[in-house]
Amino acid sequence: MIKSLYFDNTAYQYAYELERLIRNFSLPHRLEFYTDKTPDGTDYAYCCADNGKLSVTVSDNDTVYKESSDVCEPSDYENELCRLLCRCMERHGHTPLPWGILTGVRPVKYIRSIYETRDNAEEYLRNSLLVSDKKIRLANDVIRIQKPVLDSLDLRKISLYISIPFCPSRCSYCSFISASGEGALKLIDDYFGLLLKELDIYADIVKRFSLKVDTVYIGGGTPTTLSASQLDRLIDKLGEFDIANIREFTAEAGRPDTITEDKLRTLKNGGVRRISINPQSMNDSVLEAVGRRHTVKDVCEAFDIARKVGFDCINSDIIAGLPAETEHSFEASLQQLCELSPENITVHTLSLKRSSALFRQFGNNIGKGAKYMTDTAYDMLCEKGYFPYYLYRQKNIADNLENIGYCKDGCESIYNICIMEDVQTILAAGCGASTKLYDGKNVSRVINYKYPYEYIIYEQEKELEREPQQYNLTQQVTEAAIRYIKSNENSPFFLYLAHPMPHMPVYASTDFQGKSARGKYGDTVEELDWSVGQILQTLKSEGLDKNTLVIFTSDNGPWLLCKQEGGSPLSLIHI
Numbered sequence: 001m002i003k004s005l006y007f008d009n010t011a012y013q014y015a016y017e018l019e020r021l022i023r024n025f026s027l028p029h030r031l032e033f034y035t036d037k038t039p040d041g042t043d044y045a046y047c048c049a050d051n052g053k054l055s056v057t058v059s060d061n062d063t064v065y066k067e068s069s070d071v072c073e074p075s076d077y078e079n080e081l082c083r084l085l086c087r088c089m090e091r092h093g094h095t096p097l098p099w100g101i102l103t104g105v106r107p108v109k110y111i112r113s114i115y116e117t118r119d120n121a122e123e124y125l126r127n128s129l130l131v132s133d134k135k136i137r138l139a140n141d142v143i144r145i146q147k148p149v150l151d152s153l154d155l156r157k158i159s160l161y162i163s164i165p166f167c168p169s170r171c172s173y174c175s176f177i178s179a180s181g182e183g184a185l186k187l188i189d190d191y192f193g194l195l196l197k198e199l200d201i202y203a204d205i206v207k208r209f210s211l212k213v214d215t216v217y218i219g220g221g222t223p224t225t226l227s228a229s230q231l232d233r234l235i236d237k238l239g240e241f242d243i244a245n246i247r248e249f250t251a252e253a254g255r256p257d258t259i260t261e262d263k264l265r266t267l268k269n270g271g272v273r274r275i276s277i278n279p280q281s282m283n284d285s286v287l288e289a290v291g292r293r294h295t296v297k298d299v300c301e302a303f304d305i306a307r308k309v310g311f312d313c314i315n316s317d318i319i320a321g322l323p324a325e326t327e328h329s330f331e332a333s334l335q336q337l338c339e340l341s342p343e344n345i346t347v348h349t350l351s352l353k354r355s356s357a358l359f360r361q362f363g364n365n366i367g368k369g370a371k372y373m374t375d376t377a378y379d380m381l382c383e384k385g386y387f388p389y390y391l392y393r394q395k396n397i398a399d400n401l402e403n404i405g406y407c408k409d410g411c412e413s414i415y416n417i418c419i420m421e422d423v424q425t426i427l428a429a430g431c432g433a434s435t436k437l438y439d440g441k442n443v444s445r446v447i448n449y450k451y452p453y454e455y456i457i458y459e460q461e462k463e464l465e466r467e468p469q470q471y472n473l474t475q476q477v478t479e480a481a482i483r484y485i486k487s488n489e490n491s492p493f494f495l496y497l498a499h500p501m502p503h504m505p506v507y508a509s510t511d512f513q514g515k516s517a518r519g520k521y522g523d524t525v526e527e528l529d530w531s532v533g534q535i536l537q538t539l540k541s542e543g544l545d546k547n548t549l550v551i552f553t554s555d556n557g558p559w560l561l562c563k564q565e566g567g568s569p570l571s572l573i574h575i
Contacts, residue, residue, distance in 0.1 A: 002060060003043045004032045010049040012036075014078040018047055020103040021082050024400045025094050045088070047081055054080050058088035065091045079128065086130055097400045100130030105392050107402070108146075109421050111139045138378070138388060138404075145389040145407075149417050153424055155440055157214035159415050160202070160241060162195070162234070163430030164223040165452050168258060169293050171280070173322065173350060185225070190456050191431075192230055196237050198429045203240040205427070213241045214424070215248040215415040218272075223251055224258040228266045235270030243271065248414045250274040250315075256302040257294040264309045274413065277302050277342070278317035281325060282333040289324040296336070303340045313411055316342040320373035321350035321398045330373045331380070338384055343411040345386060347377040349401040351394040370398040381406045390416045431455035470507040473500045474524070478531040482538045489542045497535070499528060 002022055007015055012035050019031060022045060039046045039059070046057040054077065055068035067084040082101035090096055099107055111131075115121045125131040131139075166188055206213065216238060226234070231251075243249065251272045253259050256279065267275065279299040281287055287294065306314055316337055320330060337345065349370050378388070386406035390413070393402045405416055418424035419436075422443045426436045431454065435446040449455040481497050501507065501524040508515075508523035512530070516522030532552065539545040 001026055001043060002031070002045050002058070004034065004039070004041075004045075006034045006037060006039045006044055006046040008048045008050055009036050010077075011047040011054075011081060014047070014049075014081055017078055017103060018045075018081060018085060020395075021085055021097075021101060022089075023396065024097050024099075024103060025089050045085065047085070049077050049081065054084060056081060056084035056088050058085070058092060060089075060092045063092065067091075083128075083130060095399075096132070097130070098132045098135050099393070099400060099402075100125075100132070100135075102129055102131060105394070106420055106422070107135075107393060108139050108142050108391060111136075112143055112421075115143070138391070141388050142391055145387050145412060146417050146421065149412060149414055150421065150423060153418070154212075154214075155425075155438070156210070157212045158206070158425040158427055159215040159217065159418055160213050160238075161415075161419075161426055161428040161433055162199070162216070162218045162223075162238075163220065163428065163433040163448075164218060164226060165221040165431050166191075166225040167220070167222045168225060168255065169291060171290050171292055173290055173319070184452065187452050187456060188226065188230075191452050192226070192234075194456060195430050196233070199237050200240070202427045202429060206241055211425075213243050213246050215246060215418070216241075216243060216250070217415045218251040220252055220254060222254040222258050224253045224255070224260075224263050226263075228260070228262045231263060231266045232270065235266070235272075238270075248274060250276070250413065250415060252276040252278075253302070253306070254278050255292075255294065256298040259302040259305060261305050261309065264306055264311070268309050268311065273311075274313040274315065274344075275306060275311055276315040276317065277306060278315075279337065280317055280319045280348075281322055281330075282318075282336040283325060283329050286322050286324045286329070286333075290322055300340065303342075312343070314342045315344035315346060315405075315413070316340070317346045317348055318377075319348045319350055320377065320401075321368065321370035325369075325373075327369045327372045327376070330369070331376050334377055334380060338380070344405060344407045344413065345381060346403065346405045347374060347381075348403045349374055350398045352396040352398060370401055374399075374401055374404070377406075378404070385409070389413075390420050392420050470500070470505075471509050473507065474527045474531055475509050478534055481535055485535070485538050485544070486542060489544060499531065501528060 002025075005015065005019060005022065007018075011018075015033065019033075022031070039057070042059045042062055044059050046055075048055045052074070053068065053070045054072070055066060057064060057066040065088045067087045069080055069084060072080045079101060086097065086101060102110065104110060111121075111125065114124060118124055122136060125136055126133065166185060168185075205211070218234070223231070249272045251267050251274075253264065253267075253275045254277070256277060259277065264275070277299065279287075279294075279296070280290070280292060282296050282299065284295050287296070303314070318334060318337055325333070334347075382388075385408055387409070388404050389407045390405045391402045397403075405413065407413070419426060422436065423438065424436075425438045426434075428435045428448065431449050431452050433448045435448070437444045437446070449458055477497065477499060481495060484495055485493070502521055506520045506524045508520070508527050512523045512527040514523065516526050518525070536545070536550065539548050539550070
């Protein structure tokens with residue numbers, strides 16, 4: 001297993017892509033980086049691009065292989081180094097990467113651009129990018145099915161995404177931004193109220209710029225963690241966007257253990273046409289192993305409810321490579337899911353994220369058999385009339401594979417295509433959401449607050465005072481900090497207190513004016529000392545002093561020229 005990456009000064013500019021490529025050959029692990037240093041020990045890769053002479057040396061399990069080249073243009077240095085690295089790894093016995101030297105999330109988007117700019121596109125994909133014939137065929141399938149959707153897009157039409165980042169419990173494979181458990185669920189009411197306010201802002205933007213909403217996607221987390229009444233309020237709020245004529249309205253019901261007839265009727269009556277019911281496996285032992293807290297029976301009952309309510313477009317997710325899942329059981333699981341006849345089936349490949357409980361529990365001993373499972377899924381679903389219509393990859397995905405969305409004829413998700421191909425503006429509300437602004441060529445992103453608690457805190461934030469009376473600022477921010485500590489004493493919290501003082505001009509309250517022998521500056525420092533004492537005393541009185549880490553820092557040194565307000569004790573000599 002490669003543990004260290006070495007680069008000469010020229011090759012180092014390609015370190016990011018080479019590191020990503022190395023990680024595609026093995027499960028996630030820590031790598032050490034060295035620049036312009038001779039390799040030491042074993043289990044390393046050394047990349048050089050000295051004066052156009054490219055070489056990669058790989059030492060793995062005490063065996064050393066070197067590949068070199070000096071016949072490429074500088075513009076191709078990165079790709080050539082990646083090709084040399086692949087050849088070295090394959091000589092060491094590693095399986096060739098199915099996507100070759102492509103490491104990005106959106107390979108179809110990139111491959112489409114190659115077809116648009118090169119006459120010999122497939123030859124280039126196969127020989128220069130080392131993409132396998134199977135993945136070229138898969139990409140071509142997706143490109144063909146996406147074309148009518150992409151041709152129908154209008155720059156004045158946008159999608160709207162709403163994040164509901166809550167789940168009744170956290171699945172062990174999950175690394176997505178979501179909050180679970182009793183404590184987290186208590187945040188829903190505050191979060192929901194602020195989410196509606198954020199949607200007010202977006203509604204104003206849509207009206208102001210004469211935009212039209214094309215699709216709406218309520219995602220998570222698990223949106224059906226909300227109550228039926230909250231779902232009804234959310235859909236009522238979406239009415240401000242004039243969504244009567246939108247082409248697609250999706251809500252992730254997701255977890256079968258959150259689905260009730262009341263909630264689904266609320267969604268249906270509100271105009272939702274497409275939902276997700278995601279078992280992840282149709283094997284009870286696998287569901288138990290990953291902490292899903294529902295059974296296969298629950299999945300079937302959720303489907304029955306959805307069909308009864310009138311939903312005729314249902315997506316279901318299944319994951320290849322979960323623990324306790326064998327090649328045979330995955331095949332049986334997929335067959336059972338097909339018998340429920342969802343209009344969409346998304347086959348995810350397990351992503352081996354360090355932040356997931358599953359990785360901490362099983363480490364490298366997960367994701368086995370994923371290639372067989374995804375190959376089986378492709379063959380079975382195509383035979384049953386499903387077509388791959390979008391795909392994306394994730395960092396540390398098992399066997400260097402991908403996630404594929406399959407659909408029955410005419411049931412492809414417009415939103416899924418748009419978000420993966422970066423071809424439409426998407427206004428995204430709620431924590432963890434990423435707004436995409438598309439101008440017809442380029443995409444810029446605006447990232448929202450990441451976690452529910454963070455979202456609530458910052459959205460509720462208010463100014464203490466506009467154009468404040470500065471003499472009282474230290475007291476005001478101290479009082480605000482104490483209120484925050486007391487209101488959060490029963491849960492973990494982070495408080496960052498940046499005092500305005502002693503930045504110039506310096507001020508102290510009447511309680512501290514003239515208290516020091518150092519003038520104005522000394523008075524402000526005396527008051528700051530008082531402030532720190534008040535906060536430490538609050539922590540002690542609330543019983544928090546033994547398990548709270550307090551860090552005190554200062555950013556600026558003295559400014560001698562300013563005498564009394566300058567910050568240096570030495571200036572006392574000159575007063």
